[in-house]
Amino acid sequence: SxxxxxxxxxxxxxxxxxxxxxxxxxxxxxxxxRNQGDKCTLLISGSDFMSYYSDCENICWFLQPQLADAIRNIHRDVGNAVLDGRHIVIGAGSTQLFQAAVYALSSPAGPEPISVVSAAPYYSRYPEEIEFLSSGLYKWGGDANTFDKDGPYIEVVNSPNNPDGTSRDAVVNRSEGRLIHDCAYYWPHYTPITGAADHNVMLFTLSKCTGHAGSRIGWAIVKDIEVAKKMIKFVEFNSLGVCKESQLRAAKILETISNEYSNLGCTKxxxxxxxxxxxxxxxxxxxxxxxxxxxxxxxxxxxxxxxxxxxxxxxxxxxxxxxxxxxxxxxxxxxxxxxxxxxxxxxxxxxxxxxxxxxxxxxxxxxxxxxxxxxxxxxxxx
Amino acid sequence: SxxxxxxxxxxxxxxxxxxxxxxxxxxxxxxxxRNQGDKCTLLISGSDFMSYYSDCENICWFLQPQLADAIRNIHRDVGNAVLDGRHIVIGAGSTQLFQAAVYALSSPAGPEPISVVSAAPYYSRYPEEIEFLSSGLYKWGGDANTFDKDGPYIEVVNSPNNPDGTSRDAVVNRSEGRLIHDCAYYWPHYTPITGAADHNVMLFTLSKCTGHAGSRIGWAIVKDIEVAKKMIKFVEFNSLGVCKESQLRAAKILETISNEYSNLGCTKxxxxxxxxxxxxxxxxxxxxxxxxxxxxxxxxxxxxxxxxxxxxxxxxxxxxxxxxxxxxxxxxxxxxxxxxxxxxxxxxxxxxxxxxxxxxxxxxxxxxxxxxxxxxxxxxxx
Missing domain, CATH: 3.90.1150.10 (Aspartate Aminotransferase, domain 1)
Structure with missing residues (x-):
């Protein structure tokens, strides 16, 4: 039965x-x-967070400091990514940040659009997101396994991979490759955490981490400050920052999880x-x-x-x-x-x-x- | 002195x-x-609004119904826009919606990118937002006053205009023109409301209406359902919807204003x-x-x-x-x-x-x- x-x-x-x-x-x-009760209830009064700005000291001027802290803490607790010396860029889900990363890695424009590839089966939104504006900076280059064009290219490594759940490494491996690691599913509920991921550009999203897809909060962990700055520019051009309410909610939700670790009296x-x-x-x-x-x-x-x-x-x-x-x-x-x-x-x-x-x-x-x-x-x- | x-x-x-x-x-x-106290305090518990979806009955599937209602009510109270039979598309501020509108009015691609123009002095972000991805669908065409290219074009009419505060109408006025009306400042604190605006695509934003710029909430009022559907597609490709928390906050803030009108005992x-x-x-x-x-x-x-x-x-x-x-x-x-x-x-x-x-x-x-x-x-x- x-x-x-x-x-x-x-x-x-x-x-x-x-x-x-x-x-x-x-x-x-x-x-x-639902079972967490009031612990992660968010309360925002009418005059809170009205400004475009979150933190003028940070290159990512629209990132709420409490969310930056919560992101660093959750990765420290889980051990799934290296953050020391890295820059955090916030976005409207990893969807916006994927496009920000592609923009950052393809600007300024070369003589022709740079190919963006990913090994099949690849996440079905990559080609859609790359192609819908017919950008002169980048174009969809298809399956990374069969990609054989010379020159610079961008490879998206989605690990664990959507749709098939496999762990992945880059497959093209040529000197002119620029890599984006989409780590949306690199969390313990989906896959064993075998080490702290340490790549140039890593994308994470609250949707897959805690299940709060409605909040549209993603974050990128970026090594090179110039790449981070271009990604920030993308989010500025695209949406003039990221809404504060969902950043605060994300911070609250992530803090709730981190507090479970620091609270020794808490049952497993x-x-x-x-x-x-x-x-x-x-x-x-x-x-x-x-x-x-x-x-x-x-x-x-x-x-x-x-x-x-x-x-x-x-x-x-x-x-x-x-x-x-x-x-x-x-x-x-x-x-x-x-x-x-x-x-x-x-x-x-x-x-x-x-x-x-x-x-x-x-x-x-x-x-x-x-x-x-x-x-x-x-x-x-x- | x-x-x-x-x-x-x-x-x-x-x-x-x-x-x-x-x-x-x-x-x-x-x-x-600040003086409104608890009246517009937003409270969201940990398990609320986790889904990507807001309203599967609506073509704009990521629009919270309470925000759609609040938008209709505030325009009814102020009398600054016609909403009957129109479609509401929500976005991350009017910034994202401006790009969504340009995408909608330029798709599918013509033989060459369509020119987007606006009468100088024009909002400085228009050229930036149009040009940063080097789209093959559209390109910045400069000052609408001197635009003389044949064929289809998009004119952005920003009224009242940023930067100079003037009331504006379209200036090119040719049969192949497609219009976007940026009405961000068409509210009583900035300008006399001389009638209900009634254009094909009108953009509004919470930032300028109530001052809540940090919430990144904008809305478009769109006549043609096909244009609305393409704008929704843009927001889907771009950010997989709009965060629920800021939509709920926007609804709360706008409702607070509308309630002042329906409450007869309220002092002016x-x-x-x-x-x-x-x-x-x-x-x-x-x-x-x-x-x-x-x-x-x-x-x-x-x-x-x-x-x-x-x-x-x-x-x-x-x-x-x-x-x-x-x-x-x-x-x-x-x-x-x-x-x-x-x-x-x-x-x-x-x-x-x-x-x-x-x-x-x-x-x-x-x-x-x-x-x-x-x-x-x-x-x-x-």
Missing amino acids: LPSAKNTNTTNRSPDAILNLVQGDPTVFEPYW TANFFEYGQRLMAERWRKLREVIKRSKVFSLPEYPKECCNFSGEFMESHPAFAWLQSKGNMDAEKLLRSHKMMGKGGKYFGVDSKYARVSVVGREEDFNLLLERLWAIKGEETE | LPSAKNTNTTNRSPDAILNLVQGDPTVFEPYW TANFFEYGQRLMAERWRKLREVIKRSKVFSLPEYPKECCNFSGEFMESHPAFAWLQSKGNMDAEKLLRSHKMMGKGGKYFGVDSKYARVSVVGREEDFNLLLERLWAIKGEETE
Whole structure:
């Protein structure tokens, strides 16, 4: 029988309703934050933070100092990134910062637009974000695995990778390469923390760290001050800074987690990342159990590695399941015919036998995913 | 003697400190909001608004319904814009929405980039924002007064205009023109409201309306649903929506103003716009008194018009003073030699005998501006 799904919150939607698993809306963490009560309630009075400016002493003049502190503290607690001597640039999610980084690494303009590449399967928004303004500074160069153009290029290394959850290094490795490391998922609930990432430009986002996607807060950790300055210029041109309210909320939420570490009297079970690790491990255990019996789909396997944060050997539990059709069918269509919407492989630069579905939605949606995947299996064996 | 300046909050800065009046940081309204006490305090708990989505029924899926309501109500109260049957698109300030509008009106790409023009003196950020990504969709076309290229073009009409405070209409007026109306300053504290603006694309921003620049909330009022959809696509590509916290704050702040109108027991003096009108009128009275005796600078004159909102004849009281050097000197340098930083005419596409200074800063800065302008006058007559 289907593991535990039937015992949990039942859905009150119609059995014919389509289950949308296209976006990785990280609402899985809502119950955790609800249980925190008033500890992370944000209160802002009418006259607070009216100015464009946050900190005129900082090159990133629109970064609230309390958020900068909270970011340094959370990385120190988790041990997933080197911050000493680095510059923090804040943005409207890592979406804006990805574009800021591409702008910074492609300015001033060369004789032709610089190619931006990423190894397939790559995050489907990279090509969209690179191409939509037809910039003369940069252009989408496709799959990094097959990129063979001479001259400067930008490679985006997304590790752990969206959509397939794998750990990654740069693949082009030529002297004129400029690298952006998208580390959105390099947090203990998704993957073992095997060391402090130490790259020229690293992108993080609150959406994937704590689940607060609605706040649109991302941060870049940047080695070279000139690159940081150009990224700041981008955010200035693009949106004249980043809203203070969500910066303050992000600071509050991150501080709540850091306080759990500094508070020795706090029980281990209360910690957000440990909670998240258990939750994601449990979801993946259920998902793998369903998929194991499936004649239709398979899932990638992830190696067990020692997580420096938890001190335990564990495998990755990505925010998305990267389904592969065993029969080389169109995986997105196959899901659709069973009332599930995923995102097909072609959006990520690979074969349509793959499709990505979110596993970080609300519990009822995750359980419905399990039920419907189980039902496909049933059908095949009838 | 210098009118009232000496009786007000004294500055505790060194007399040699440079007075920065380059940006229009609208902190003038801080005391008003401080006096509102808890009425507009925002409270958000840790698990609120975690999703990317705000309203899946709305084409602008990242717009919080309470903000959409608050925007409709404030325009109804003030009577400065037609909203019936229009679409609201939310953005990170009007900065992001200006770029979204230009993208929407230039997509899909034509055979060459479309020219974006605005009558000089034009807002100095327009050329910067248009040019920084070297888009193939659009390019900066300069002063609309001298634009004579055939074919489609985009004209930005900024009315009241930043930097010079004038009311404006489109100047190119050709059949292939596409218009963006930047109405950031079309509020009663800056200018008489002579009617409800009714244009294809109108941009507004909380920064200039209530002074909450730190919230980075702007909105566009758009007639054509296809244009609105492209603008929404831009905000999606650019930042995956707009942060919920600042949307909620904007809604709260705007509701506070609207409630003053619906509350019949409320005294007139409590109303934000009437307060703002008096405050700005008083600042301009003092400024004109200083400038009247100046042999160095002059100011533009604005016609008295009937304001439908207040029911009174009044002239404009812009957020910036547009100073002209009587002796055709470089106005920015002249200010600088008297320890004031303004923004010179060349940034706005006109002669350097002009310079723009903010008159919406904190009271001590405004008073220091008066003192220093007065001192120049003194020097000249010695």
